[in-house]
Amino acid sequence: MMSRVKVSELSRRTDVSVASIKYYLREGLLPSGTQTANNQAVYDDEHVRRLRLIRALVDIGGLSIAQVRRTLTAVDDEAVPLHDAFGAVMHGLDSVPETEPDPLDEVRTWLHRRGWSVDDRAPALYRLAELVATLRRFGFGGSVDEFDSMADTVEAAAGVEVQYARSKPDRTAAVESMLIGTVVYERVYAEIRRLALESASRDG
Amino acid sequence: MMSRVKVSELSRRTDVSVASIKYYLREGLLPSGTQTANNQAVYDDEHVRRLRLIRALVDIGGLSIAQVRRTLTAVDDEAVPLHDAFGAVMHGLDSVPETEPDPLDEVRTWLHRRGWSVDDRAPALYRLAELVATLRRFGFGGSVDEFDSMADTVEAAAGVEVQYARSKPDRTAAVESMLIGTVVYERVYAEIRRLALESASRDG
Numbered sequence: 001m002m003s004r005v006k007v008s009e010l011s012r013r014t015d016v017s018v019a020s021i022k023y024y025l026r027e028g029l030l031p032s033g034t035q036t037a038n039n040q041a042v043y044d045d046e047h048v049r050r051l052r053l054i055r056a057l058v059d060i061g062g063l064s065i066a067q068v069r070r071t072l073t074a075v076d077d078e079a080v081p082l083h084d085a086f087g088a089v090m091h092g093l094d095s096v097p098e099t100e101p102d103p104l105d106e107v108r109t110w111l112h113r114r115g116w117s118v119d120d121r122a123p124a125l126y127r128l129a130e131l132v133a134t135l136r137r138f139g140f141g142g143s144v145d146e147f148d149s150m151a152d153t154v155e156a157a158a159g160v161e162v163q164y165a166r167s168k169p170d171r172t173a174a175v176e177s178m179l180i181g182t183v184v185y186e187r188v189y190a191e192i193r194r195l196a197l198e199s200a201s202r203d204g
Numbered sequence: 205m206m207s208r209v210k211v212s213e214l215s216r217r218t219d220v221s222v223a224s225i226k227y228y229l230r231e232g233l234l235p236s237g238t239q240t241a242n243n244q245a246v247y248d249d250e251h252v253r254r255l256r257l258i259r260a261l262v263d264i265g266g267l268s269i270a271q272v273r274r275t276l277t278a279v280d281d282e283a284v285p286l287h288d289a290f291g292a293v294m295h296g297l298d299s300v301p302e303t304e305p306d307p308l309d310e311v312r313t314w315l316h317r318r319g320w321s322v323d324d325r326a327p328a329l330y331r332l333a334e335l336v337a338t339l340r341r342f343g344f345g346g347s348v349d350e351f352d353s354m355a356d357t358v359e360a361a362a363g364v365e366v367q368y369a370r371s372k373p374d375r376t377a378a379v380e381s382m383l384i385g386t387v388v389y390e391r392v393y394a395e396i397r398r399l400a401l402e403s404a405s406r407d408g
Contacts, residue, residue, distance in 0.1 A: 052342070060338065086405035087406075090401060124398035124399045125399065128395040131392050135384070135388055138256070138260070138384050140388070151400065154396050155404075158400035158403070162405045176342070180344055182397070186393070186398075187335055188332065188354070189394075191328045192332065193361075193389075194294050194297070194328035194390075195320060195328045195332070197290070197294060197386055198294050198326060199321050200362040201366050202287050202291075202322075
């Protein structure tokens with residue numbers, strides 16, 4: 001347990017500028033500190049953790065402040081079941097496009113066949129359908145069923161990750177774990193993929 | 205083979221606005237059309253393909269116009285070996301950060317052990333090292349070796365993709381294939397992963 005510290009020390013420990021911390025306080029993303037006798041606010045471990053979560057959402061997830069607020073509201077509301085809080089994180093990472101991409105129904109049917117249960121307004125559902133449309137425009141890819149082997153791999157890993165997140169001692173830690181699992185590992189995969197492609201293109 | 209068409213028809217066929225086409229022409233990203241007797245420029249299939257490639261780089265790859273120019277220069281220069289042109293596409297997708305992330309040497313050693321040959325200034329090398337640092341900051345992930353199983357899967361797929369790209373009839377088609385393989389499929393993977401996580405978080 002960290003002793004209570006002033007905003008300057010909170011900034012030093014989290015590598016978030018004092019100006020940003022004050023902005024998050026004003027916007028209500030970060031709870032107020034405790035007022036001491038000499039009218040100075042002090043902060044504790046909870047503030048460190050919350051700042052870390054905000055920065056992960058902004059820096060890694062690329063969320064706007066409005067999206068961070070929506071996500072944190074779901075995280076903080078104990079009445080929201082944990083799986084809905086996970087959903088809020090995932091939905092907060094992207095938005096649903098205004099037009100329905102053509103292969104949307106195909107993707108829905110595919111998910112249904114796989115027995116995956118996702119919100120009908122999940123941004124990832126729309127984005128995947130858009131990507132299928134893009135692939136087809138470039139003469140790539142036929143049936144959505146071609147994603148099955150990729151999905152098999154991902155499905156097994158996702159189950160493990162969710163179990164791991166659920167095993168965390170509290171909601172903030174669980175959601176943080178889910179967020180890192182989603183956003184950081186998908187970038188890790190993408191970068192490893194680029195390295196593999198570069199290496200393969202040098203061979204022979 | 206498409207007959208030669210006016211800029212308005214080129215715009216209609218590619219879904220790229222006339223203003224954007226004229227901008228790409230001015231910036232030298234798109235070769236000039238052929239002047240007809242009545243001093244009107246007409247365009248052909250090559251322009252359609254080049255526009256499609258520019259839009260893929262911008263819309264899917266998120267490249268700036270300067271980055272598109274650098275990438276297309278490598279694509280167009282027949283003196284540049286094809287694997288360097290593939291490298292230019294992959295390097296164009298991201299930049300090398302100014303500071304060296306702490307785990308950079310670990311990632312280099314890991315790639316070396318795997319026998320992957322990548323440019324020492326490959327952006328993906330730096331980005332992966334940054335992600336390792338992020339994971340550690342959040343108390344996730346230990347050794348880089350934990351990525352081995354992910355890398356095994358990716359390695360096999362990358363070989364197939366590069367072979368497929370190389371089998372294309374010309375450089376533009378090969379590079380386009382490599383770009384789609386890199387950028388679109390990494391997004392496909394990410395979206396399927398998000399759907400799997402959402403579904404898994406609903407279970408039980």
